[in-house]
Amino acid sequence: EIVLTQSPATLSLSPGERATLSCRASQSVTSYLAWYQQKPGQAPRLLIYAASNRATGIPARFSGSGSGTDFTLTISSLEPEDFAVYYCQQRSNWPLTFGGGTKVEIK
């Protein structure tokens, strides 16, 4: 099973600041990685697929990078609606696995 480790667990930032979230895989997933956003009481929403492609309707302030075992989600300038939990997920191998999540909270 591929283990995805996200860091940090919590990121405390102010609106307008840049957020950098990390996801590290226990073995290579090439580019088979996605990022999801989840707000309290809501279902996850796909943000980034195949490591660096924005999903439909996702603002340009969200970007993804990386390949192999190290991936990054960057939010260039945090908007109030961006404070949420973010998960990475790989589909390189069965079983599908998710990272433990990074909570982006208001400082």
Next chain:
Amino acid sequence: EVQLVEAGGGLVQPGGSLRLSCAASGFTFSSCVMTWVRQAPGKGLEWVSTISAGGGSTYYADSVKGRFTVSRDNSKNTLHLQMNSLRAEDTAVYYCAKRSGVHGYMDVWGKGTTVTVSS
């Protein structure tokens, strides 16, 4: 509008059974791989099961293998998850999700249905 609506959650005793459903609309259900993902209270996301578009291939997390069965009725645009021998650790919100045929990731999610296993 593309939509997934889960139903069938509730309170069940340990060892009991429950059948979840997911009604799909707004897209060609029979062409899409479908997945169940769960989230225990205050915890992260956990993949549970995936079924191919035609239903001929199914995949399960080790934690549910032998106890849960995923199925689909393409004539009724409905996905099911039969859950038997339920344990306290199965308590979670269960989401169904559609896999995009373009890029292969879960691009549409239902709002979820809550399963509570407790005596």
